[in-house]
Each structure stands twice: as C-alpha cells, then as structure tokens.
Amino acid sequence: MYGQYQYGVLQFGASVAEGAIEPYIPDLMRYLSPYYTGVREMEEIQGSISEEMGLLKYGIDETLKQFFVSTATWGLDIWERELGLTTDHSKPYERRREIITAKLRGAGTTTKDMIKSVASAFSGGEVDVIEYPGEYRFEVQFIGVMGIPPNMAGLMQAIDEIKPAHLTCSFKYTYTWWDTLKSLTWQQAGTRTWNQLRIYEGE
16 A cells, blocks of 8 residues: 555545535644744644644544445445445435445345335335235335435335345325315415425424
8 A cells, every 4th residue: 555645635536625624624833832923934834734634634534424324425335335236426425325224224034124124214204014914015104204205216126125025015105184285375385386285294
C-alpha cells in the first residue's frame, strides 16, 4: 500500500462535498502565543496543518459511518458485494439501504416474523403478514404507511428470494377512508392530486 495513495486524499472513491470539512478544521492559532497573531508565514503554516487535521477527522467520521447501513454512502458498495447483491449506482442511497437491510433480515429460516421484518425495512412502517395455509399463500399488509411503498419492486424481489417456493404472496395497501376527507372543503381538496387524497391522514 505504501506510495499508492496521495496524502490528504480520501480513498474508496469518496468525494468531499464543498464545506463538509469546515466543522472539522481546528483553529490552531488560538493555541499559540499572541506574538504570532498577524504573522503571515505562521498563519499559513498553521492553516495548512489545520486543513489536513480537519480532513483526517472528517475521514475517520465518514469511515465510521460506513459500518452502519443506515448511514453508509460509498460503503454501500462493500455491503452489497459481501451480501452478493448487484450494485446499481443509479439508485438513491435510501433504496439501496432498504435492499441491504432486507437481505440482512432475511438470513436464516423463513418465518412470518422474518417476512414482516423484511417488509418493514422497505415500507418504513408497521407491517402485518396474514397466512392462508389452505390456499398456500400469504398476504403482506401495510399498516403503518399510507399508499404503496416507493420501492415495491425491491420488496417483491426480496420476499421472492426468502419465501418458500410453493407459497404465493400478495400485498394489501392502506388508503384514506372517505370519512377522513370530510374535514376538507372542496377548495382544499382541489389543491391536492388524487394520489395525495388517497393517502391523506388529516391535519
């Protein structure tokens, strides 16, 4: 590894957003004697050292975040590789985190609780699983969120990978009751789309 990396450059393809390092940069001049205040050479030296220290502290913090799926960014590539998942950089971080979390929760023997855990990783809310043993199927019902979760394709794929092959799966979504919309005037309702009204929870 020696000689392969440039000093002060983050590795693994990580990029640094403008201004991201600023909170990590210490003011080293405050630790020196007032005698050096206004001395350009000393300020430039301490400023250069401060930037490198800030970059190091930022790098440590960013690296630590990669150990947790919920905060990982460039480290998602590593998680996906370890779990045998396809890396798709066109997907937003949140969608990729859902797939990784579902894969981790889906390890081991498939149970009702496992399917609920996997489904909740995608929906971000409470999920129930209703079994119909005589019909060789089960139903995933989304209780904690209104409407269709944004990454249904990923969820369907995750469940298909962990469910027993002889069982079929269906999904049931929660929408707004008409009584919930009684609090809206026609004018208020007119400012919302049909899809927004279907998941309206009141104000």
